[in-house]
Amino acid sequence: MRVCAGCVAAQTGDRRLAVAAGFGAELAVVEADGAAAVVDAKAAKSMSNGAPPPVVSVIVLTYNHAAFITAALESVLMQVDAPPHEVLVADDCSTDGARKCIAQAAAAHPGRLRLLDRPKNLGLSDNLQDAWRQCRGKYIALLEGDDRWIDPRKLAKVTAALEAHPEWTGCFHAVRPEGPPGRAVPERLPADVSRESVTFEELIRRVVHVPTYSAVTYRRGIVPEFPAWHRRVACGDWGLHVLHAEHGPLGFLPDVMTAYRIHERGLWSSMDEVRRWQQTLSLWAALDVHYAGRYWQVIEEARNAFVVETQATLANLRKIERRYHALGLHRVASAVKRLKEWFRRGPAEH
Numbered sequence: 140m141r142v143c144a145g146c147v148a149a150q151t152g153d154r155r156l157a158v159a160a161g162f163g164a165e166l167a168v169v170e171a172d173g174a175a176a177v178v179d180a181k182a183a184k185s186m187s188n189g190a191p192p193p194v195v196s197v198i199v200l201t202y203n204h205a206a207f208i209t210a211a212l213e214s215v216l217m218q219v220d221a222p223p224h225e226v227l228v229a230d231d232c233s234t235d236g237a238r239k240c241i242a243q244a245a246a247a248h249p250g251r252l253r254l255l256d257r258p259k260n261l262g263l264s265d266n267l268q269d270a271w272r273q274c275r276g277k278y279i280a281l282l283e284g285d286d287r288w289i290d291p292r293k294l295a296k297v298t299a300a301l302e303a304h305p306e307w308t309g310c311f312h313a314v315r316p317e318g319p320p321g322r323a324v325p326e327r328l329p330a331d332v333s334r335e336s337v338t339f340e341e342l343i344r345r346v347v348h349v350p351t352y353s354a355v356t357y358r359r360g361i362v363p364e365f366p367a368w369h370r371r372v373a374c375g376d377w378g379l380h381v382l383h384a385e386h387g388p389l390g391f392l393p394d395v396m397t398a399y400r401i402h403e404r405g406l407w408s409s410m411d412e413v414r415r416w417q418q419t420l421s422l423w424a425a426l427d428v429h430y431a432g433r434y435w436q437v438i439e440e441a442r443n444a445f446v447v448e449t450q451a452t453l454a455n456l457r458k459i460e461r462r463y464h465a466l467g468l469h470r471v472a473s474a475v476k477r478l479k480e481w482f483r484r485g486p487a488e489h
Contacts, residue, residue: 201284229270335390349380355380361383
């Protein structure tokens, strides 16, 4: 089993103790279900002494977020009036120094962070699923390492809402987008705050957009394992919302409690428009197969409406292409060609 760089391990039965450079504290490397977790000694002791499980498990998903991860972790650690909770930091073998930032946060807050060790890069879906399996709380709250919570009572609010609404399979709240300098972004997402919840069909039809994992808290146990297709789609967050909402609506809280960063290295933000269209169609295709055609009519109606909307955008792209072709706007021409090929072949072939 690999231990993070700078760790010196000594075998002691089925558990290893290590002193980690940069953490300033003893670390325990605990194996569970074939996965390794690095926690500081205080956290390890609390896991093994029969203490009651936490109410909330917080998963912090991170990969190469050195510029943002400290703020993300501090936003979790600053929570007040929160129920008992654990914080699992799922760093997917970052190469940009994010691991050092996590180590510094762990040293500053002994016993508060549990770092899940990764012998290799797993990818977003598998990284999340491994952390998901190790959660012990009644609820699972997610935070992506390039976002941060901006309400110190976020955990208190979402937990109270889920306790008050046992029919909800999870809940989400409004976010404040933050873009690079000079880029216009909405004041809040979603803009419509009139609804209290969103249903399975509404999620499939994209009536409401849940902008980021960082705004969502789920009830643990409703989706114990992710389907294989989850790792093949870029909009896996949308898919996970749908999988939960099949068993009950997702509640909505209008409070803005997360700062959602939009930047060029973000998974979705880094895609061009055509690639996003492809991924959207791919998810509907995956859901249709997953549910063995039981919801084909809802999916087909959503897909058809999307195609009409996309074709209107395509027509505008053609106008732009004709107008600016002389200026060498080759990316637009390439996008149009790729999209036409996509519609010709269909998502099932990709």
